[in-house]
Amino acid sequence: MGWLGETVDSVKSIQIRQLLTQAISLVCCLIGMIVTSSLIIWKALICVTGSESPVVVVLSESMEPGFQRGDILFLHMSKDPIRAGEIVVFNIDGRDIPIVHRVIKVHERKNTGEVDVLTKGDNNPGDDRLLYAKGQLWLHRHHIMGRAVGFLPYVGWVTIIMTEKPIIKYILIGALGLLVISSRD
Amino acid sequence: MHSFGYRANALLTFSVTALAFICAIASFSDKFSNQNPSAEIQILNINRLKKQSYGNDEVSLTLDISADLQSLFTWNTKQVFAFVAAEYETSKNSLNQVSLWDVIIPDKEHAKFRIQTSNKYRFIDQGHNLRGREFNLTLHWHVMPKTGKMLADKIVMPGYSLPDAYK
Numbered sequence: 487m488g489w490l491g492e493t494v495d496s497v498k499s500i501q502i503r504q505l506l507t508q509a510i511s512l513v514c515c516l517i518g519m520i521v522t523s524s525l526i527i528w529k530a531l532i533c534v535t536g537s538e539s540p541v542v543v544v545l546s547e548s549m550e551p552g553f554q555r556g557d558i559l560f561l562h563m564s565k566d567p568i569r570a571g572e573i574v575v576f577n578i579d580g581r582d583i584p585i586v587h588r589v590i591k592v593h594e595r596k597n598t599g600e601v602d603v604l605t606k607g608d609n610n611p612g613d614d615r616l617l618y619a620k621g622q623l624w625l626h627r628h629h630i631m632g633r634a635v636g637f638l639p640y641v642g643w644v645t646i647i648m649t650e651k652p653i654i655k656y657i658l659i660g661a662l663g664l665l666v667i668s669s670r671d
Numbered sequence: 672m673h674s675f676g677y678r679a680n681a682l683l684t685f686s687v688t689a690l691a692f693i694c695a696i697a698s699f700s701d702k703f704s705n706q707n708p709s710a711e712i713q714i715l716n717i718n719r720l721k722k723q724s725y726g727n728d729e730v731s732l733t734l735d736i737s738a739d740l741q742s743l744f745t746w747n748t749k750q751v752f753a754f755v756a757a758e759y760e761t762s763k764n765s766l767n768q769v770s771l772w773d774v775i776i777p778d779k780e781h782a783k784f785r786i787q788t789s790n791k792y793r794f795i796d797q798g799h800n801l802r803g804r805e806f807n808l809t810l811h812w813h814v815m816p817k818t819g820k821m822l823a824d825k826i827v828m829p830g831y832s833l834p835d836a837y838k
Contacts, residue, residue, distance in 0.1 A: 551777065552750055552815045570756050570768040571811045571823060588752070590770035593797050596763060602797070608752065608775060613792070636820045638694065 543642030548607030561632030698819020710738035728801035737785035759806035
């Protein structure tokens with residue numbers, strides 16, 4: 487019975503090795519493809535919309551009821567001058583979360599074309615001077631990353647959940663990995 | 672090939688694609704709506720035209736705003752954001768836009784209105800250019816859809832002016 491045991495052992499070991507090889511190659515291939523294609527789509531969007539951040543997720547309630555938390559905004563940045571009423575996305579020096587608010591005041595210089603802009607969230611009682619950097623009264627063109635031109639409701643919740651509860655991110659990745667391994671053909 | 676995983680994946684991909692397609696069509700259907708909004712603004716009173724302690728001119732006024740924006744609402748409209756801005760030119764600035772008053776219109780019933788109000792936001796110049804200044808009052812509106820592309824337009828009403836002296 488020694489050789490039977492040996493054969494069984496060798497068969498089992500081949501299966502385990504095959505399983506491991508397939509699993510690793512599938513996971514690497516799939517993750518590689520997903521990551522690469524996402525990157526390609528993201529970079530293409532940046533090119534097409536002319537904005538560094540072509541898509542943002544609405545994080546606060548300052549633009550309700552128009553934009554709710556979890557909505558996705560599509561941005562576009564063109565050379566057109568900034569005018570009152572436009573919804574712009576801007577960064578404050580020293581903070582890394584972009585803010586999406588509406589322009590309520592514009593003062594454009596004759597000679598240089600430079601512009602002073604004041605913004606306010608629709609749902610906020612006062613304008614954004616409290617949010618700007620200390621001593622800053624106006625936004626300028628270089629602060630503004632894009633204009634909101636369209637939006638999709640609710641889709642951004644995926645990002646918010648994964649940021650605020652990272653455990654869900656790990657569960658999702660784990661489940662994806664399991665799915666890939668178990669669906670070898 | 673017919674395992675649960677494959678079927679779930681196919682279903683999910685198809686439903687997401689179908690949803691995206693429906694959203695695009697909903698947004699596209701807005702192009703066919705016939706829109707003819709109207710508005711009229713009167714200045715009831717210039718309450719105050721003064722020079723602030725640290726330099727800039729400021730004006731406070733009372734407006735009578737009447738508008739009919741009902742034709743802007745389609746089945747894909749979530750809300751309309753309307754605001755009145757004073758627009759004028761000065762020697763230093765080619766354009767000044769100062770929002771005086773705004774409103775969020777959630778549905779068609781509220782889109783026809785008449786309101787008398789003093790300016791919600793302070794009308795402050797960059798400098799001392801407001802005495803005798805002529806300006807336009809423009810009613811802007813931004814239509815925010817339930818899904819898709821946002822749309823904006825305006826009605827320009829020229830011919831308003833401020834008093835020649837501080838008061």
